[in-house]
Amino acid sequence: MKAPRFSRKTLCIPYAVFLLFFVIAPMLIILAYAFTDREMHFSVMNFVRFFSDPSKLSTIVYSIVIALITTVVCLLIAFPVAYILARSKMKKKFVIVMLFVLPMWINFVLRINAIRELFNWIGILGQANYFNTVFGMVYDFLPFMILPPYTTMLKIDDSLYEACSDLGGNGFTSFARITLPLSKPGILSGVTMVFLPSMTNYVVSDMLGNSKVTIIGKFIYEYFESDWHMGSMVALILLIVVFVSTLLSGGFKSEENVRGANL
Amino acid sequence: MNKKALAIKCCKAIFIGIVLLLLYAPILLLAVYSFVSTDHIGLWGSFTFAHYAKLFKEPEILGMIGNTLWLAVVAALLSTVLGTAGAIGMFYSKKRVKALVHGVSQIPVINAEIVTALSLAVTFVSVKLESSLFTLIIGHMVICTPFVVLSVMPKLKQMDNSLYEAALDLGASPAKALFKVVLPQIIPGVISGFMLAITLSLDDYIVTFYTRPEGFETISTYVFNATLRGNAHTAETLSSFWALTTIIFVVIVAFVVLSNLGGRRKKEAKK
Numbered sequence: 001m002k003a004p005r006f007s008r009k010t011l012c013i014p015y016a017v018f019l020l021f022f023v024i025a026p027m028l029i030i031l032a033y034a035f036t037d038r039e040m041h042f043s044v045m046n047f048v049r050f051f052s053d054p055s056k057l058s059t060i061v062y063s064i065v066i067a068l069i070t071t072v073v074c075l076l077i078a079f080p081v082a083y084i085l086a087r088s089k090m091k092k093k094f095v096i097v098m099l100f101v102l103p104m105w106i107n108f109v110l111r112i113n114a115i116r117e118l119f120n121w122i123g124i125l126g127q128a129n130y131f132n133t134v135f136g137m138v139y140d141f142l143p144f145m146i147l148p149p150y151t152t153m154l155k156i157d158d159s160l161y162e163a164c165s166d167l168g169g170n171g172f173t174s175f176a177r178i179t180l181p182l183s184k185p186g187i188l189s190g191v192t193m194v195f196l197p198s199m200t201n202y203v204v205s206d207m208l209g210n211s212k213v214t215i216i217g218k219f220i221y222e223y224f225e226s227d228w229h230m231g232s233m234v235a236l237i238l239l240i241v242v243f244v245s246t247l248l249s250g251g252f253k254s255e256e257n258v259r260g261a262n263l
Numbered sequence: 264m265n266k267k268a269l270a271i272k273c274c275k276a277i278f279i280g281i282v283l284l285l286l287y288a289p290i291l292l293l294a295v296y297s298f299v300s301t302d303h304i305g306l307w308g309s310f311t312f313a314h315y316a317k318l319f320k321e322p323e324i325l326g327m328i329g330n331t332l333w334l335a336v337v338a339a340l341l342s343t344v345l346g347t348a349g350a351i352g353m354f355y356s357k358k359r360v361k362a363l364v365h366g367v368s369q370i371p372v373i374n375a376e377i378v379t380a381l382s383l384a385v386t387f388v389s390v391k392l393e394s395s396l397f398t399l400i401i402g403h404m405v406i407c408t409p410f411v412v413l414s415v416m417p418k419l420k421q422m423d424n425s426l427y428e429a430a431l432d433l434g435a436s437p438a439k440a441l442f443k444v445v446l447p448q449i450i451p452g453v454i455s456g457f458m459l460a461i462t463l464s465l466d467d468y469i470v471t472f473y474t475r476p477e478g479f480e481t482i483s484t485y486v487f488n489a490t491l492r493g494n495a496h497t498a499e500t501l502s503s504f505w506a507l508t509t510i511i512f513v514v515i516v517a518f519v520v521l522s523n524l525g526g527r528r529k530k531e532a533k534k
Contacts, residue, residue, distance in 0.1 A: 012352025015345055019367045022405050026382030084275045105515045108466050109483040110508045114289035121304040200375040203468050217377045235378045246373050
């Protein structure tokens, strides 16, 4: 008998099995924990308990507000940077883009530590916890917001701008009618990449907020020590938020992959 | 160029400059103080290499740097092999299989890291798997491999498929054709996937925290704990982080400059 012919498709099997065991199964286990009580009976109490605790609710609101402010500030800084760089005729502009990406390659805890030292020096560490947290998050996540809009704007055909000015449009119209609509996918993927970590990455809020600022991600940490069922419920809610926002923003595009790997 | 255009140009340059300055200010502050004999930024002292010496004297600090590095290399290598094979397999699979695997592969990319971390930790405990280097490496592979797939996929799409068929017609075995024909065409994607995996692993705090064995420290976990403990003993440790940050920064700058020079030379050679 002939040995079965080697097929390129079979190369997929190890990865598929890996995903099954370490991505799909964990999600199902989270789902199971979220809807059971400590005796492993079906229960929706975790859901009810989480949303009926006023202190939890106020933290959620705070956390969402912090994430929103972080996202808006990031956008206000990053969008003009992306726009200026993308429209620039400079020959070596990739060097400047590189400069914006470079700090991301320093370990992020060390980077946050650097800001902590800076705050300590100025004397605002432990004084303005919410400001410090937002500042740190903006600092940390800014490059995520620069690259995606930049890459989408680079792809905009120059002839569109020429056509716009030929037809009597000024700088403002070309920005509002060409740049903004065409860079929307980049803006959206930047927003999701900043908003989500701002709600969940508690390393920044712990180190810069003097452990006084609690964000949603910190709940999971606290529940991990005490109550996995509640922890899983919080994780599940975050998971749903992620999927809804991904669907709304039209999915994740691989070419907007950040961290400058494709620069 | 008229005056107005020049003014706008200046404004743009100033804006970019200020943002860059803000981005680099904390790092430069540490870089300066890493050569000053003080444990508190703001207090001046004399020029010293003491902070750097501490890095190489403390076995604890050396250990956590070593852990971070080997973990990143091992996790990135495994992720690259798994992800490259997975991407090739997916590329030649039926549309529906491809869509399914690709969809699942995206989950760790878009998911909040803490959700991935918690789900893994809960899973490992559910199957009575104690936290070990195995669980830690699996954890890092879960966050790295999808990015390898994402970097390899575009190169597969650009590939000239007839070359593979030609190799088979000329008598090459499928495995040989894969290594000699397909792999060389997608190698840039594989390399950038590997680099991406390294940076993701080096940077990771959350997944590491939830899957690491007891007492295993990486730069992220060690620095996080040291800054939050905040007792007298750590003032010295903290100042050694200034040196560590500076070294990493210099290594990165050197790497970027060298790889750009290398890339340019290759391009010129091609001309």
